[in-house]
Amino acid sequence: QKEVEQDPGPLSVPEGAIVSLNCTYSNSAFQYFMWYRQYSRKGPELLMYTYSSGNKEDGRFTAQVDKSSKYISLFIRDSQPSDSATYLCAMSANNNNDMRFGAGTRLTVKP
């Protein structure tokens, strides 16, 4: 079993849709959770960062962490074509940046 599981998609939605991206994990020591966005031919860049359980909102993006279920989510409201990218979840146990990444979900938002 992989430490971090993420459905690779691909996921295609119409512009304006609400997108839900998810990851599950097996290591209960993880307590720092991140979402990275990766555009084609580019390196990943940090989108959202949360510590422990709870929700965090930043504009159209909301990250949720449920440590009891070992499940994290990223919601994108009013999705735009510019949101088309691969979204990778990432997590670590001690914030020493020894992160483990999910496989990434490829999202396409169609105009």
Place this chain on the structure above:
Amino acid sequence: DSGVTQTPKHLITATGQRVTLRCSPRSGDLSVYWYQQSLDQGLQFLIHYYNGEERAKGNILERFSAQQFPDLHSELNLSSLELGDSALYFCASSVALGRPNTGELFFGEGSRLTVL
């Protein structure tokens, strides 16, 4: 621009050969990470260096090695290359003295290796 520089951007070589990938971290960042990204495996953690010392190893093959130099740049050496080593290799940096450790990694644009 993340501030992390990787060279070369593209590399084509033959099986059995050896290549060196180079990474210059963001100014002042002490940590350098190497990741391998292939289509079916996602981002795989290879190795982490902090201020010249190896801190953690992931799924790094014995044919691969890395080091971080006193000026903090890092090199990833891949030897006895196989077809399956074809992938994107990313370097990331973090943790600069005087800056809070937010856990964010700053990635370069990657080195695309093709082994024929």
